[in-house]
Amino acid sequence: MSVAYELSHLDKLESEAVHIIREVAATSEKPAMLFSGGKDSVVMLHLAVKAFWPAPVPFPVMHVDTGQNFDEVLAFRDRTVERYGLRLIVASVQDDIDARRAHEDFPGAPRNKLQTVTLLRGISENRFGAVFGGARRDEEKARAKERVFSFRDEFGQWDPRNQRPELWNLYNGRHRKGENIRVFPLSNWTELDIWSYIESEQIExxxxxxxxxxxxxxxxxxxxxxxxxxxxxxxxxxxxxxxxxxxxxxxxxxxxxxxxxxxxxxxxxxxxxxxxxxxxxxxxxxxxxxxxxxxxxxxxxx
Incomplete structure (x- = not known):
C-alpha cells in the first residue's frame, strides 16, 4: 500500500526556491547573493543555507551599502555573516559619489536610486555571472513583469520585451562575457508567504x-x-x-x-x-x- 505525501503551500515554495538556487550554483560561473539584512534577503539566504547544508554556502553575499542604513540592520547583517561563515562583499555608494560616478541631488538626499551604479560596478569588478535578488512579483507592477532568470546585457540593462521562456521551470542562464543573469528565487512568494515561512522556520x-x-x-x-x-x-x-x-x-x-x-x-x-x-x-x-x-x-x- 502506497502512501501519498502532499507538500504544503510553503513546502512547494521552498522546494522551488531551493531548486532555483542549486540550478544557478551548478550552471553559473561565480554567482553571488545580494544580502541587505531585510526580511526577503534573510529568507533567501536561509533557503541557500538549507540548499547546501551541511556544506557551506558556495558563493559570497554582496551588500550594496548606501551609507544611510539603519544601524540595527547593519549589526544584524554582520552577525549573520559571522554565524554562517559567509564571505561578505560591500559595494559602497559613497565610493561612487566620491569618484563622481554617482551624484546626490543634495547633501543627505535619499540614495536608493544611486544603487544602480554601485550594483553594476560590484557585479563587474567581481565578474559575477549571476546574482540572486530577493524581489517578489507582488511588490509592484514593474517587478511582476520579470522572469525568474532575468537576462541583463553588457550594460546591465533589462529589456522586458525580450525575455527568455521558462516553460516547465526550465531556466536558461547562458550569457556572454560581460552579460549577467539576475535570479529571483522568491518570485512566486507573497509578503504573507514570507512571514508565514519566517514563523514556521523561526527565522531571526x-x-x-x-x-x-x-x-x-x-x-x-x-x-x-x-x-x-x-x-x-x-x-x-x-x-x-x-x-x-x-x-x-x-x-x-x-x-x-x-x-x-x-x-x-x-x-x-x-x-x-x-x-x-x-x-x-x-x-x-x-x-x-x-x-x-x-x-x-x-x-x-x-
Whole structure:
C-alpha cells in the first residue's frame, strides 16, 4: 500500500526556491547573493543555507551599502555573516559619489536610486555571472513583469520585451562575457508567504520588524523614524509611538507603521488583513509610477 505525501503551500515554495538556487550554483560561473539584512534577503539566504547544508554556502553575499542604513540592520547583517561563515562583499555608494560616478541631488538626499551604479560596478569588478535578488512579483507592477532568470546585457540593462521562456521551470542562464543573469528565487512568494515561512522556520530578523517604541515624525503621509538622517523640521513635531517596519531600506525614505505586532505570528495576522503592499505603503522612493520603476530596472536596478 502506497502512501501519498502532499507538500504544503510553503513546502512547494521552498522546494522551488531551493531548486532555483542549486540550478544557478551548478550552471553559473561565480554567482553571488545580494544580502541587505531585510526580511526577503534573510529568507533567501536561509533557503541557500538549507540548499547546501551541511556544506557551506558556495558563493559570497554582496551588500550594496548606501551609507544611510539603519544601524540595527547593519549589526544584524554582520552577525549573520559571522554565524554562517559567509564571505561578505560591500559595494559602497559613497565610493561612487566620491569618484563622481554617482551624484546626490543634495547633501543627505535619499540614495536608493544611486544603487544602480554601485550594483553594476560590484557585479563587474567581481565578474559575477549571476546574482540572486530577493524581489517578489507582488511588490509592484514593474517587478511582476520579470522572469525568474532575468537576462541583463553588457550594460546591465533589462529589456522586458525580450525575455527568455521558462516553460516547465526550465531556466536558461547562458550569457556572454560581460552579460549577467539576475535570479529571483522568491518570485512566486507573497509578503504573507514570507512571514508565514519566517514563523514556521523561526527565522531571526532585525528587531525593527517587530513592535517597539520609537520617536517618529509624520511626513508626506508616512511615519519616519527620527535618527541621524531624519530630524523634524521647524513645522513638524515628533512623538513616540509603538511601530514596526514592513520593509527596510534607507533610513531617509523608509516609513514605519503603528502596530502592536511583537511576534512573527502577530505579523502574519496583520499582513493577512493588509491591502497595501509594504513598499507602496512605506517606501517614499517607490511611490513612483509603474513606468518610472520600469525605467530604473531597464537601467540595471534590481
Amino acid at each position: 530578523l532585525p528587531e525593527l520588524y517587530y513592535a517597539h517604541k520609537r520617536e517618529v515624525v509624520e511626513r508626506d503621509g508616512m511615519l519616519l523614524a527620527v535618527n541621524r538622517f531624519i530630524s523634524p523640521t521647524a513645522d513638524e513635531t515628533s512623538y513616540n509611538a509603538t511601530v514596526r517596519f514592513r520593509t527596510i531600506g534607507d533610513a531617509t525614505c523608509t516609513g514605519c507603521v503603528e502596530s502592536p505586532a511583537a511576534t512573527a505570528a502577530d505579523v502574519v495576522a496583520e499582513v493577512a488583513a493588509a491591502r497595501l503592499t509594504e513598499r507602496g505603503a512605506t517606501r517614499a522612493d517607490d511611490r513612483i509610477s509603474e513606468a518610472g520603476m520600469e525605467d530604473r530596472k531597464k537601467e540595471g536596478y534590481f
